[in-house]
Amino acid sequence: METYTYANSRKLFERAMKxxxxxxxxxxxxxxxxxxxxSAFPFFSxxxxxxxxxxxxxxxxxxYMCAYGPNILGYRDxxxxxxxxxxxxxxxxxxxxxxxxxxxxxxxxxxVDSADWAFFAKNGGDVTSxxxxxxxxxxxxxxxxxxxxxxxxxxxxxxxxGNPGIAEADISNNLYxxxxxxxxxxxxxxxxxxxxxxxxxxxxxxxxxxxNELPEAExxxxxxxxxxxxxxxxxxxxxxxxxxxDLAGSxxxxxxxxxxxxxxxxxxxxxxxxxxxxxxxxxxAASSVFYTGSYWFSAVPFAAxxxxxxxxxxxxxxxxxxxxxxxxxxxxxxxxxxHSFNLNISGELPMWYMRITDDESQIIHQEWxxxxxxxxxxxxxxxxxxxxxxxxxxxxxYTLNVAxxxxxxxxxxxxxxx
Amino acid sequence: xxxxxxxxxxxxYAVLRNLEELCRxxxxxxxxxxxxQLSIQFVIQGGPSAYLLFAEGTxxxxxTAGVRPIKLYFRSTEHFNRxxxxxxxxxxxxxxxxLSFLTKxxxxxxxxxxxxLKPSDERLMEPEYFDIHTQLLLNTAAFAVACIGNYDxxxxxxxxxxxDGVISISIQESGQQVFLLCKNGVLKAMTSxxxxxxxxxxxxxxxxxxxxxxxxxxxxxxxxxxxLLLKGMxxxxxxxxxxxxxxxxxx
Numbered sequence: 001m002e003t004y005t006y007a008n009s010r011k012l013f014e015r016a017m018k019x020x021x022x023x024x025x026x027x028x029x030x031x032x033x034x035x036x037x038x039s040a041f042p043f044f045s046x047x048x049x050x051x052x053x054x055x056x057x058x059x060x061x062x063x064y065m066c067a068y069g070p071n072i073l074g075y076r077d078x079x080x081x082x083x084x085x086x087x088x089x090x091x092x093x094x095x096x097x098x099x100x101x102x103x104x105x106x107x108x109x110x111x112v113d114s115a116d117w118a119f120f121a122k123n124g125g126d127v128t129s130x131x132x133x134x135x136x137x138x139x140x141x142x143x144x145x146x147x148x149x150x151x152x153x154x155x156x157x158x159x160x161x162g163n164p165g166i167a168e169a170d171i172s173n174n175l176y177x178x179x180x181x182x183x184x185x186x187x188x189x190x191x192x193x194x195x196x197x198x199x200x201x202x203x204x205x206x207x208x209x210x211x212n213e214l215p216e217a218e219x220x221x222x223x224x225x226x227x228x229x230x231x232x233x234x235x236x237x238x239x240x241x242x243x244x245x246d247l248a249g250s251x252x253x254x255x256x257x258x259x260x261x262x263x264x265x266x267x268x269x270x271x272x273x274x275x276x277x278x279x280x281x282x283x284x285a286a287s288s289v290f291y292t293g294s295y296w297f298s299a300v301p302f303a304a305x306x307x308x309x310x311x312x313x314x315x316x317x318x319x320x321x322x323x324x325x326x327x328x329x330x331x332x333x334x335x336x337x338x339h340s341f342n343l344n345i346s347g348e349l350p351m352w353y354m355r356i357t358d359d360e361s362q363i364i365h366q367e368w369x370x371x372x373x374x375x376x377x378x379x380x381x382x383x384x385x386x387x388x389x390x391x392x393x394x395x396x397x398y399t400l401n402v403a404x405x406x407x408x409x410x411x412x413x414x415x416x417x418x
Numbered sequence: 419x420x421x422x423x424x425x426x427x428x429x430x431y432a433v434l435r436n437l438e439e440l441c442r443x444x445x446x447x448x449x450x451x452x453x454x455q456l457s458i459q460f461v462i463q464g465g466p467s468a469y470l471l472f473a474e475g476t477x478x479x480x481x482t483a484g485v486r487p488i489k490l491y492f493r494s495t496e497h498f499n500r501x502x503x504x505x506x507x508x509x510x511x512x513x514x515x516x517l518s519f520l521t522k523x524x525x526x527x528x529x530x531x532x533x534x535l536k537p538s539d540e541r542l543m544e545p546e547y548f549d550i551h552t553q554l555l556l557n558t559a560a561f562a563v564a565c566i567g568n569y570d571x572x573x574x575x576x577x578x579x580x581x582d583g584v585i586s587i588s589i590q591e592s593g594q595q596v597f598l599l600c601k602n603g604v605l606k607a608m609t610s611x612x613x614x615x616x617x618x619x620x621x622x623x624x625x626x627x628x629x630x631x632x633x634x635x636x637x638x639x640x641x642x643x644x645x646l647l648l649k650g651m652x653x654x655x656x657x658x659x660x661x662x663x664x665x666x667x668x669x
Contacts, residue, residue, distance in 0.1 A: 017639055023639070023642065031637075031638050031642065033656065036648065162575055361614075361650040
């Protein structure tokens with residue numbers, strides 16, 4: 001197979017470096033560990049459709065990052081874009097909110113099992129921060145428990161000691177436990193009686209550079225009971241998983257009920273809106289926190305969100321995403337095996353994590369991912385991937401062919417694996 | 419540990435340790451220690467300790483005593499740090515007959531070290547000087563990272579997050595390589611190891627390494643252009659860099 005080159009991406013990056021910190025900052029940037037080596041990756045897109053994106057050099061990619069989650073139905077899905085266009089003809093950002101906000105909240109309350117109300121913002125971090133504030137307002141407590149290496153956004157309270165720009169006071173109320181370690185959580189709660197406002201976690205562990213881990217049997221039911229017993233608000237950060245596992249929420253998928261549940265990414269198929277849903281007992285506390293933003297009442301994303309929820313239900317999206325994920329990951333593992341590599345799949349299949357386990361530095365994995373990208377399949381090195389409903393059997397077949405050719409290229413570099 | 423302790427550890431284990439390389443690379447320094455068979459013991463009250471061993475035309479920092487020692491005592495870590503800044507003198511406790519080495523050759527050696535570690539714009543134009551300066555700079559950075567990770571309060575917290583294994587930091591052009599061994603949150607800098615690294619930070623040129631270590635360049639740009647290649651277990655490098663960013667506060 002021929003490999004891609006990225007002359008225009010590089011030129012654009014040169015321009016970007018002059019006027020934008022880091023050129024491309026954050027998780028889409030080339031220096032955050034998801035593009036190794038950077039020369040194998042495009043930096044800028046020109047357009048996208050369905051399961052594909054095109055870069056500024058005209059290279060087409062099957063995109064398994066899905067904008068890091070928002071693309072769940074396919075880029076530029078006509079049903080969603082139509083709903084957004086129709087709302088745009090009426091209004092978007094106006095002095096008063098539109099009826100679509102109420103309708104969207106009603107839809108979410110009807111869809112999400114634990115939701116008695118919904119509150120809207122823009123990003124996942126907006127609603128995880130809000131959840132923390134509500135928990136403090138409701139309990140009068142200050143401390144919060146998180147899972148080691150968990151991710152809840154980029155606000156100061158989510159950071160760690162020594163991270164640039166962080167004061168000790170920003171994180172002085174944070175407590176940490178290891179994922180799936182109920183006993184540790186129980187001991188922590190007993191060491192801090194009446195001080196813990198909330199336990200916040202994603203539905204399962206989605207670390208980077210390590211295999212993802214599902215909850216052990218009864219982990220969540222025990223956590224739920226512990227939180228209830230001690231008056232601790234149980235917050236589920238469903239920003240990444242939301243609607244890919246279960247339209248009723250990932251807490252529902254794992255058989256428990258969250259007190260607060262955070263959504264973003266897949267909520268409106270790429271239109272910018274996030275939501276915090278909660279139980280009735282926390283509605284008053286939510287009302288008491290003054291929390292808002294200039295664009296948080298935009299009607300167009302609400303209309304897109306309503307249309308997205310409708311379509312996700314119509315196509316039974318979680319089932320479909322699981323089936324696509326299963327077909328794809330089984331194929332990838334099989335291709336790896338034919339080249340004497342062990343590709344380990346972990347996490348839930350609509351958001352699978354993969355890692356070649358043959359060297360602990362993960363350099364072989366990085367080389368294989370780079371070779372796939374250069375052949376038109378957009379993976380990243382060390383983050384979970386995302387399935388979208390627009391992926392076809394043809395896309396999967398193409399992906400497996402690319403994976404095969406990429407393994408051949410890697411095998412040439414490491415003949416000891418032949 | 420106190421800030422002063424961490425600074426003393428860096429001054430001893432990262433800055434003074436450079437005498438090892440200096441005596442290997444700089445002809446004037448080589449000449450100064452030629453034929454010398456003795457050691458200097460640094461005893462810092464409430465602080466780190468080490469020996470500098472001079473033998474067979476080499477200089478080596480060691481945890482164990484050498485022959486014919488000169489014992490230098492410092493009342494505190496602050497006293498030692500002031501000595502490094504040239505504002506205090508040590509208290510000799512042993513080896514009085516060898517004090518002339520301290521006042522002549524060793525003083526000259528430390529001046530050579532200062533010459534290479536504190537460059538002027540003019541000197542940086544000389545390729546030979548630039549190469550040695552960069553080598554010492556990289557060594558200082560690696561050993562200082564280990565000190566900050568082991569002794570500084572925040573540094574310790576960052577070090578705890580570094581996955582176990584070895585980080586290799588190298589310059590392709592000169593072949594220089596330093597290593598940072600991370601195990602259970604404890605760091606050890608080394609100039610050689612038989613262990614296979616889990617993460618690599620590779621500068622293509624001496625210039626690229628110098629630009630980064632002297633904070634003269636946007637690191638992001640170097641990474642994207644692959645003048646600085648990162649590969650392997652990148653969280654090791656990312657956390658190490660959080661410690662590296664603290665080095666200027668101590669040196």
